[in-house]
Amino acid sequence: MDKMTWSDLVEFLPTLLHGLAYSLGISAVVIVLSVIAGIFVAFMRVSRFRSVRGPVLAYVEFIRCTPALVQLYYIFYVLPIFGITLQALVAGIVGFTIIYTAYLSEVFRAAINSVAKTQIEAALSLGMSPSQARRLVIIPQAARVALPPTVNYLLSLIKDTSLLSIITIQEIMFRGLILASQTFKYFTILTEIAFLYFCVCFPLTILARRLEAKFERELGYGSGPANKKKNFFAVGPWGGTKA
Amino acid sequence: MSTESIMKSGEVLFKDVYKDFSGVQVLQGVNLSIASGEVLALLGQSGSGKTTLLRCVNGLEVIQKGKIEVGGLAIQDPENNRGSLSKDIAKIRQSIGIVFQQFNLFPHMTVMENVCVAQIKVLGRGEEEARERARSLLDRVGLSEKAESRPLQLSGGQQQRVAIARTLAMDPRVLLLDEVTSSLDPQMTNDVLRVISDVSKDGITLIVVTHEMGFARHVAKRAVFMHEGVIAEDAPSEQLFENPQNENTKKFLAAVLSHQ
Numbered sequence: 001m002d003k004m005t006w007s008d009l010v011e012f013l014p015t016l017l018h019g020l021a022y023s024l025g026i027s028a029v030v031i032v033l034s035v036i037a038g039i040f041v042a043f044m045r046v047s048r049f050r051s052v053r054g055p056v057l058a059y060v061e062f063i064r065c066t067p068a069l070v071q072l073y074y075i076f077y078v079l080p081i082f083g084i085t086l087q088a089l090v091a092g093i094v095g096f097t098i099i100y101t102a103y104l105s106e107v108f109r110a111a112i113n114s115v116a117k118t119q120i121e122a123a124l125s126l127g128m129s130p131s132q133a134r135r136l137v138i139i140p141q142a143a144r145v146a147l148p149p150t151v152n153y154l155l156s157l158i159k160d161t162s163l164l165s166i167i168t169i170q171e172i173m174f175r176g177l178i179l180a181s182q183t184f185k186y187f188t189i190l191t192e193i194a195f196l197y198f199c200v201c202f203p204l205t206i207l208a209r210r211l212e213a214k215f216e217r218e219l220g221y222g223s224g225p226a227n228k229k230k231n232f233f234a235v236g237p238w239g240g241t242k243a
Numbered sequence: 244m245s246t247e248s249i250m251k252s253g254e255v256l257f258k259d260v261y262k263d264f265s266g267v268q269v270l271q272g273v274n275l276s277i278a279s280g281e282v283l284a285l286l287g288q289s290g291s292g293k294t295t296l297l298r299c300v301n302g303l304e305v306i307q308k309g310k311i312e313v314g315g316l317a318i319q320d321p322e323n324n325r326g327s328l329s330k331d332i333a334k335i336r337q338s339i340g341i342v343f344q345q346f347n348l349f350p351h352m353t354v355m356e357n358v359c360v361a362q363i364k365v366l367g368r369g370e371e372e373a374r375e376r377a378r379s380l381l382d383r384v385g386l387s388e389k390a391e392s393r394p395l396q397l398s399g400g401q402q403q404r405v406a407i408a409r410t411l412a413m414d415p416r417v418l419l420l421d422e423v424t425s426s427l428d429p430q431m432t433n434d435v436l437r438v439i440s441d442v443s444k445d446g447i448t449l450i451v452v453t454h455e456m457g458f459a460r461h462v463a464k465r466a467v468f469m470h471e472g473v474i475a476e477d478a479p480s481e482q483l484f485e486n487p488q489n490e491n492t493k494k495f496l497a498a499v500l501s502h503q
Contacts, residue, residue, distance in 0.1 A: 121303055122347035126361035126413060127337030136360060140351045218393065219350045 002185040009192055012179055016189075019172030020196055023161040026089075026171065030096040031154050037097065038104035043134075045109045056105075063102035069163055071095060076167040092164045096157065103153055111146035112138060144215040151208040155201050162197075172196065248338045249331070250314030252279035253416035253448035255300060260309035262295060269295045270306070271472035279314075279416070282449040284459035284480060287469035288495060293452045296469070297419050300450065301339040302328045313339060314416055337365055340410030340447075341419040344426055346402040348394035348409070354381065355390040358409045366413065373412075380408040384438050400431025404438055417448040424455060436462075456499055460484050468492045 002008075044056045063071070076091045086094065115138050123133035165174035172193055180189045255277040262270040269292045277283050287293045298304040299311055302318055305327050311319045316335055321327040329335060348357050358377035362368045368376070381387045384404035386397075394402050403423055410418065420439065424432040436458050443449055443462050453459050459466060459480065466480035468489065476489040487493045 116347075118343065118345060118347045119349065122343065122349070124333070125301055125303065125336055125339075125341045126409070127333050127365040128361060129333050132364055136364060137349055141349075144351065219395070 002183075002187050004188045004191065008185060008188050012176075012185075012189055012192060015175050015179060016172055016192060016196060019170060019175035020200070022169070023158060023164075023171040023173075024200065026092060026096070026161050026164065026169070027154065027158045029093055030100055031157060033093075033097045034100035034104050035150065037101040038108050039139075041101055041105035042108035042112055045105060046112055060102045060105055063099055064106070068096075068099050068160060069166070071099060072163055072167055088164075088168045091167060092161075092169050096160070096164075100153065100157055104150060107146050107149045107153065108142065111142035114145050115141045141219065144219055147215065148208045148212040151204055151211065155204045155208070158201060158204075159197060248314075248414070248416055249334055250316060250338045250416045252314045254279045254312075254314055255417060255448060255450070256310075256312040257296070257299075258310040258312075260296070260299065260306050260311060262292075262299065262304060262306045269472055270299070273309070273469075273472070273474060275467065275474060275477070277448060277450065279448055280446045281465060282443045282463045283451065284463035284466040285450055285452045285469065286456075286459060286466060286495070287475075291469040292472040293469045294421055297341075297421050297450055297452050300417065300419055301336050301341055302332050303341075333365075337361075337413055338416045339419065340413055340415035340417070341421065342403070342406050342410055342423045344422040346394070346399070346406045348402055348406055350394050353391050353393055354386065354397070354405050357394065357405060358412050361409070362412050376412055377408070380411055381405070383411075383441070384408050385434070398431060399427050400434050403427065403431070403435050407435070407438055407442070411442065415447060417450070418442070420449065420451045420453070422452050422454065424453065424458075454499070456484070456496070468495065470495075 041056055041060070044052050045060070047053050072092070072095045075086065075095045076088065079086070119137055119141065120133055123137040124130070128136065161171055162173040164171050165177060168174070176189050176193045180186045183189075255275075257273045257275040260270050260273040261268070273292075273296060285293045285297065295304055299306055299319065300313060305321075306319050307321060309319075310317060310322075313335065316329065316331070317324070318329050318332070318335060319327055320329075348354075349360070352360060355374065355377055358380060359370070359373040362373040362376060363370060378387060378390070381390055384407055386401055386404055386408070389397060389401060389405075394405065397405065407423075423439070424435050427435060432455070436455065439449075439451070440458075440462050449463075451459065451463060463480050466478060466483040467474055468476040468483065468487075468491070470489075470491040476483060476487060476492045478488070483492065484496065487496055
């Protein structure tokens with residue numbers, strides 16, 4: 001095993017940070033595209049028309065039930081056989097957008113369904129058009145339900161971008177492995193990579209938890225004077241006041 | 244966008260209305276005509292079809308047969324209109340307010356925003372005008388100091404009064420009240436009934452589904468008793484309460500009044 005030294009850590013850091021920037025940049029582009037596409041797919045999933053729902057359901061389930069690694073290989077190595085050749089970066093972004101659109105559409109569909117039917121009735125009764133009801137009443141409420149799980153998906157997306165190393169994208173894992181194969185300092189480099197991922201991802205888990213608590217308070221799912229629900233484990237059997 | 248109502252009056256007409264929920268007949272030929280500005284109490288046991296009838300007026304329920312007109316406009320006319328609901332349904336609904344048993348305020352908005360959103364987005368009023376109107380209505384329902392609260396910080400009775408203000412802000416010709424006090428305790432019920440009693444003097448057509456017999460009698464000049472999807476009795480409320488003619492009305496009143 002190689003001995004971990006500060007000088008090595010510092011020496012490898014710029015290369016790894018460069019790779020990390022790549023990972024984060026790709027994640028940012030993918031999450032934005034996936035959220036937008038995911039909203040459309042989610043509304044198609046709850047459509048009244050089976051001809052709209054059916055194909056979308058097939059897409060979502062196909063993606064959810066095959067590994068991301070296989071899908072990425074497919075896009076980068078198999079599609080060229082059929083004459084569709086994408087640059088590695090484009091293939092990566094397209095691939096992950098297809099994958100995360102499917103994942104997020106499920107989150108958004110559940111969130112849309114969580115908005116009570118009576119809310120839609122109230123909106124329509126005030127003379128709003130269906131699209132106004134969607135924009136002003138359903139989406140703002142569904143967004144509060146969907147945001148915490150979306151942050152969690154962003155978290156797994158950031159980690160999943162390490163898969164892009166296999167299609168030659170120079171993200172952190174790719175650069176790290178090249179460094180390691182040149183220096184044989186696998187212990188140092190992989191530890192440093194793990195630490196860098198952790199530094200980015202851990203704050204996101206805290207953000208997700210905070211958002212969840214905030215929106216629960218606002219929409220009254222579980223708190224507020226209207227329907228107070230205490231968590232037994234947080235409060236303890238003697239009903240402490242600190243939640 | 245104009246804030247002018249497309250309705251000439253608040254007259255409500257039901258012509259031989261039939262409605263079933265997947266095979267279960269709920270309305271079985273309802274004929275009823277309510278004059279503009281009239282205050283009508285709609286009574287009946289659970290399952291008699293009164294809430295369904297109310298919800299048909301603004302098209303939240305779709306009928307299978309017959310015709311419903313409000314202010315001379317056909318809201319539902321399944322025999323002559325393929326989609327059943329009028330194409331102008333959104334425009335028509337601006338002038339038909341409804342208050343629900345469960346309030347259905349928008350939880351992601353403040354009280355002020357709840358009362359303003361449809362004024363601005365649907366009627367096209369300016370923000371300041373809408374807020375001004377909202378302030379005066381919140382004052383009228385006794386909640387001006389709650390304007391910046393969120394609905395879930397309010398009691399049920401307060402939420403219901405906000406819901407009434409939200410509906411009145413649209414200047415409706417017709418106001419539908421669907422068991423608006425059924426999920427409130429007696430003190431809150433009184434607060435809400437006081438507001439409705441006040442609103443009943445505005446000249447808005449009021450259709451009130453309620454189990455509060457004392458209130459129905461006090462606020463409505465006319466009462467209609469529904470039984471098994473048809474109108475069993477239709478009379479001035481004084482007469483319907485004092486001297487009911489229909490056997491089912493008698494049974495219902497005896498049961499309800501002995502309970503209160």
